[in-house]
Amino acid sequence: MATLDHPELRESLNLLLKSSRPRLERVLRNFEIPPEDAEDILQDAQLTLLYKWDKIRSPESWLIGTVKKKCIMYWRKRRGSLCEAVDTAILDLLAIPQPPDQEKTELTCDLNRVLARLSTRCRSLLKLRYGLGYGPTEVAEQMGYRTSSIRKVTNRCLAALTRQLLAVGFDREPEGEPQDG
Amino acid sequence: MDKHPDPNLLSSFVRSELPRRRNREIVRHLLARCGDCCRVALRHLPLAYGGGAEPRGTWFDYGKSFARAWRETERRQDSLAAERSAAPELLRELLAQPLDRQRVLVITSTRHRSWSFCELLLEAAREWGYREPGRAIEMAQLGVEVAARLDPAVYGQERVNDLAARAWGVLGNAQRIRSDFLDADESFLKAERLLKQGTRDPIEKAQVLLLKSSLRGNQQRFAEAFRLLDRTVAIARNCDDAQLLGRALVMRGFLLGTANDLAAAIESLRAGIEGLDPVADPRLHVAAQHNLILFLSDSGQNDEAMRLLESSRPLYHEVGDQMGLLRLRWLEGRIASSLGRFAEAEQILRDVRQELIERDLGFDTALLSLDLAGLYARQGRSAEMRRLAAEMLPIFRSRDIHREAIAALFLFQKAAEMERVTLGLIREVSSYLQESRSAAGLRSHEPR
Numbered sequence: 085m086a087t088l089d090h091p092e093l094r095e096s097l098n099l100l101l102k103s104s105r106p107r108l109e110r111v112l113r114n115f116e117i118p119p120e121d122a123e124d125i126l127q128d129a130q131l132t133l134l135y136k137w138d139k140i141r142s143p144e145s146w147l148i149g150t151v152k153k154k155c156i157m158y159w160r161k162r163r164g165s166l167c168e169a170v171d172t173a174i175l176d177l178l179a180i181p182q183p184p185d186q187e188k189t190e191l192t193c194d195l196n197r198v199l200a201r202l203s204t205r206c207r208s209l210l211k212l213r214y215g216l217g218y219g220p221t222e223v224a225e226q227m228g229y230r231t232s233s234i235r236k237v238t239n240r241c242l243a244a245l246t247r248q249l250l251a252v253g254f255d256r257e258p259e260g261e262p263q264d265g
Numbered sequence: 266m267d268k269h270p271d272p273n274l275l276s277s278f279v280r281s282e283l284p285r286r287r288n289r290e291i292v293r294h295l296l297a298r299c300g301d302c303c304r305v306a307l308r309h310l311p312l313a314y315g316g317g318a319e320p321r322g323t324w325f326d327y328g329k330s331f332a333r334a335w336r337e338t339e340r341r342q343d344s345l346a347a348e349r350s351a352a353p354e355l356l357r358e359l360l361a362q363p364l365d366r367q368r369v370l371v372i373t374s375t376r377h378r379s380w381s382f383c384e385l386l387l388e389a390a391r392e393w394g395y396r397e398p399g400r401a402i403e404m405a406q407l408g409v410e411v412a413a414r415l416d417p418a419v420y421g422q423e424r425v426n427d428l429a430a431r432a433w434g435v436l437g438n439a440q441r442i443r444s445d446f447l448d449a450d451e452s453f454l455k456a457e458r459l460l461k462q463g464t465r466d467p468i469e470k471a472q473v474l475l476l477k478s479s480l481r482g483n484q485q486r487f488a489e490a491f492r493l494l495d496r497t498v499a500i501a502r503n504c505d506d507a508q509l510l511g512r513a514l515v516m517r518g519f520l521l522g523t524a525n526d527l528a529a530a531i532e533s534l535r536a537g538i539e540g541l542d543p544v545a546d547p548r549l550h551v552a553a554q555h556n557l558i559l560f561l562s563d564s565g566q567n568d569e570a571m572r573l574l575e576s577s578r579p580l581y582h583e584v585g586d587q588m589g590l591l592r593l594r595w596l597e598g599r600i601a602s603s604l605g606r607f608a609e610a611e612q613i614l615r616d617v618r619q620e621l622i623e624r625d626l627g628f629d630t631a632l633l634s635l636d637l638a639g640l641y642a643r644q645g646r647s648a649e650m651r652r653l654a655a656e657m658l659p660i661f662r663s664r665d666i667h668r669e670a671i672a673a674l675f676l677f678q679k680a681a682e683m684e685r686v687t688l689g690l691i692r693e694v695s696s697y698l699q700e701s702r703s704a705a706g707l708r709s710h711e712p713r
Contacts, residue, residue: 094342101335109327119330126334132424132464134338134345135380140468142505149504153465162310165281172285173292194296249295250303250310 093137101130104144108151115155125154167242170249178214201248206241213238270294272305279309348381355382356389364403371410380420383411383428387435398443405436423464430459434473441480453477471500471509475516482520490520511540515553522556523699527564531557547584554580555589558596567603574600591620595633602640610640628698631657631674635695638681639688647684654681673697 112122129150133143140146177191195214199207205227212218212226224234270278270291277283278291295303355377359367371377390404412429420428437452456473463469474497481490494517501510514537522530534557543550554577561570574596581593598613614637621630634657641650657674677694680686 093346094339097338097342101331101338105331108331112327112330113325116325119325119327122325122327123330123333126330127337128421128464130334130338131341131421132427132466134341135420135424136427136466136468138384139472140506141508145505146468150464150466162280166279169278169281169283169288170292173289174296176285176289177293191293191296194298197298198296249292250307 093134096143097130097134097137100143100147104147107144107148111148111151111155115152115159117155117158121158125151125158129154163243163246164239167239167246170246171242174214178217198245198248201251202241202244206244209238209241210245269299269302275302275306276309279306345381348379351376352379352381352385355379356385359407367403367407368410371407372414377411378414378416380415380428383408383415383432386411387432390435390439394439394442398439401439402436402443402445405432405439408432409436423462426459426463427466427469430456430463430473431469433459434476437480438476441476441483444483446480446484449480453480467500467504468506468509471497471504471506471513474500475509475513478513478516478520482516482523487520487524491517494520507540508542508545511537511542511553512546512549513537514540515549515556518553518560519556522560522563525696527560530560531564534560543580547580548586551577551580551584551586551589555592555596558600562596562600562603565603567600570596571600571604591617595636599636602636602643607640607644611637614640631698632695635677635691635698638677638686639691639695642686642688642691647681647686650686651681651684654678654686 108126112125117125129147132150133140133147137143174195199210202210209223209227212223218226220234220238221231223229223238224231229237274283274287275291278288283291291302295306359370359377362370386404386408390401390408393401393404409429409432412425412432415425415428417425433452433456437449437456440446440449440452453473453476456477460470460473474493478490478493478497481487481493494513497513498510498517501507501513514533516537518530518532518534518537521527521533534553538550538553538557541550541553554573558570558574558577561567561573574593578593581589594613595617598610598617601607601613602610614633618630618633618637621633634653638650638653641647641653654677657678673694677686677690680690
């Protein structure tokens with residue numbers, strides 16, 4: 085695409101954003117992006133399009149594709165942060181020095197109940213992490229994983245744990261052996 | 266936390282916006298299996314991610330989101346327009362300075378720290394790559410310096426990383442053209458690292474992959490080059506980018522031809538040319554046509570090669586590149602020779618050879634001399650062959666020819682003296698020279 089003069093660029097971009105709006109809205113709705121966050125996603129994609137206008141041959145499909153990818157990244161990041169928050173909170177709860185016995189027992193009992201709904205692999209991994217306080221390298225050694233892949237496996241198990249933690253809201257009961265992680 | 270947390274707090278928890286202590290309290294509450302609070306929290310997650318019982322997107326109103334995003338884009342358009350109009354003058358000013366001063370200027374002067382100026386530098390580096398690779402490297406290095414100093418607060422860190430990756434890619438390509446393969450490898454490594462920290466724009470990635478495939482081709486690492494091209498083709502198809510697809514197919518055709526798979530090369534070049542927009546990149550279009558004609562002729566399809574050459578002639582003149590026009594004449598001579606029009610072919614090849622000698626282009630002169638030798642061999646003119654062979658070595662010893670290539674030419678000269686030159690030997694020496702040139706990255710009619 086040849087470099088456009090300023091007024092031409094403004095007009096072309098304007099037209100493009102107008103014509104692509106229904107498709108963009110559909111993408112945002114399908115991904116259930118809250119409007120306050122949709123603004124950031126749209127703005128970021130539009131600015132990249134503006135700066136790279138001369139390099140992009142099919143601006144509409146580029147814009148739709150970019151917004152889709154950003155939506156996926158948005159949820160991936162949100163989910164990642166939520167899992168991290170849950171993990172940190174559990175580690176913090178377990179690390180509280182000398183809590184009353186009853187509280188400690190209740191916490192262990194509640195945690196085990198959630199862990200029991202996970203797959204055997206995730207349950208073992210998280211028990212090493214929370215129950216015995218193992219670090220990632222020790223968990224990898226104990227479970228026979230490569231150190232390079234333990235982070236990925238742990239993240240999957242944390243995602244499964246977070247899902248189970250919130251799944252109570254649906255009153256879903258596990259069917260057979262859970263396959264999470 | 267014995268009582269239920271406030272719904273706003275739960276919403277903030279799902280968005281990971283709470284301080285650590287609050288998070289701890291909510292997780293403890295949820296671990297106790299509070300169904301009500303779980304349901305509230307789930308409402309803030311999408312269905313596809315294990316959230317609410319029904320899609321929430323249907324009742325979202327995006328009107329304000331679109332309006333605000335557009336307002337910011339419009340505001341940036343104005344500053345980008347100002348940058349764009351200032352960039353050419355900045356480049357003129359910069360190029361008027363000695364090289365050391367140019368570097369100091371781009372490092373110290375804030376006027377030069379703009380997206381548009383960086384892009385202009387990189388375009389200039391690309392242009393210089395065709396004519397003077399050393400200059401192209403200098404320009405690309407300036408581009409790298411500017412990209413590294415762009416303000417992330419103005420352009421966005423990820424976009425700045427994209428442009429920096431582009432700058433390293435252009436530098437790597439210029440280094441490849443100059444046969445600095447180790448430096449080129451380093452530059453592409455940096456480009457790829459920056460891409461990973463960028464916007465993940467597939468088009469930006471594909472441009473780097475395409476340039477890298479060219480490097481791998483020069484390094485004779487064809488399998489890797491073809492893998493990179495496959496990825497580029499996939500991106501081009503996904504993004505509906507016919508020009509990028511055309512460029513990738515043309516590059517694939519060129520590499521297939523270098524690897525002596527002429528039928529596949531011709532097929533890929535044809536498909537590539539079909540997708541190319543000649544107005545967007547006339548040089549690339551001519552280079553692609555040139556290689557297609559060359560491979561058609563090499564595979565014995567001389568009539569078609571001649572027809573295509575005639576129809577492409579205006580394009581060569583339009584681009585106006587003197588080397589391109591010289592290569593066109595060379596091709597004409599080769600095709601005339603293959604078609605048995607020996608007198609015409611000899612005249613053309615001799616004229617072109619003289620021009621190549623004057624331009625100090627050793628490899629090209631060697632290759633053309635072998636074409637001329639082939640013509641003599643077919644006519645049984647051994648005296649001319651001996652004379653030609655005797656003339657060759659002294660010219661090449663003083664020019665850009667590698668030791669191994671000189672050895673091949675020496676063998677050829679000895680065979681000529683003994684009147685034992687065959688077309689097979691000429692083809693062998695010629696293809697050896699082509700390979701050694703390709704490995705040295707000196708193939709000047711390859712698409713860039």
